[in-house]
Amino acid sequence: MVYKRVIYSLLYSKGFFHLSRNFRLQQVGDVDWLKNNFGFGETCDYIDELMITLVTKNPDKKEINNYFKDVKKLKENIFVPIILGGGIRTFDQAKYCFLNGADKILINQLAHEKNETINKVAKVYGEQAVTLMVDYKKVDDTNYSFTNSAEKKSMTLNNYFKNIENLNFGEIIINSIEKDGTAQGLNLDCLEDLTNNFNKPVLLMGGAGKPDHFVTPLKKNEVSGIVTANLFNFLGDGLKKARSFSIDNGVRLIEFQRIH
């Protein structure tokens, strides 16, 4: 059977996790805060995967080490697949993520350049270990992909998908810049830009704010899952409720049972 996925996304910078709204960051708390005060462990019993992204621009060595240190601390008691990344440009940076516990790595910028590094990573770690992410927004009625934290227009979203056709990767996250952090629901119009024979998993990100928002996207055949970075709406038993609500409304998500 085919089951859909909900991926929980955390944005990390300078020792803190952040909320993002239209790509502007707001600091909320550190790793201890997340673990101890907000039932993060419980939240993770109801997610399919966890993504932790380093969002610092041009991070120095110390910042990168702090990121991996906090990732290690955070995932101690969490037993789901983990996606790591943020600003990966070289094979060695990707390798470092795998060495630090990534099951998959997140690639954004390099895919716009059709960079060979992506295929090299896929050859060594398998294509399933490469998750692409594309940020997009509408300009004059056409969806465009953007780079540099949504500052630089790259190409039409449709051209982006044509561009990545021959790259080796496992899945793609399509992130709406306009809906980012708004909790107003997800955009679906980006699906029209996909190429006809695209058959890798597609995940949507940006705008999930309440259980209601999960249902329509997750019922679409082309959508394998959604990614949410909404720290407050879905902590504690928020995700459990959102999953139950979706299942009750005909979405094929797995209802996780806690066993002891």
Add this chain to the structure above:
Amino acid sequence: MSKQKIVIVDADFGNIDSVENAIKHLGYNFQSLKKVSNLDKYSHLILPGVGSFNTASKKLQLSGWFDAIKKFASQSKPILGICLGMQLLFETSDENGLSLGLSFFKGHCKKFNSQNKLPLPHMGFNFVNHGNSIIWKGIPNPSPFYFIHNYRVKETDELAIASTTIYGDQFISFVEKEKIFGAQFHPEKSHRIGLKLLKNFIELR
């Protein structure tokens, strides 16, 4: 502390961190080995793996791991292969050209049929319909486990099939024969239910 001492094969193809993390959490002794050494002091062996069958098979053969794992099996000590590690317990795979596995189980690994029009890789939690041997003790049937793969085993000895899963068509998600086990899914990334399966494996004598 328990007497079990687990060896994790770390032949440099992918992330073994999550397996280590799970075993640490369960409180057992383990050692991850990059190079083959004398395995006599270990009670259990785990062969994790991601990446391509072809590359992994070559690496394991050249580095002497194939022979060491076969010797371990001949001493009737429990072995668990995970994901690619499970596939490597079979005879052959046609991923990146035909290559040889350890041949503990009969069968061949093939890519999922793309005519099913399902996204590939098969990625995410899916239900595992399992038997009732000791390794499944305390695990509800069916239970969800995390999968991430393009290739799978379709056929093997009927008796070795311990669980099946459906993705377009039915494939073999777990095999067991004597003390050799193979999981196509990742118990170490499958919440507490996955930990339970790992614990059951480690508790085997």
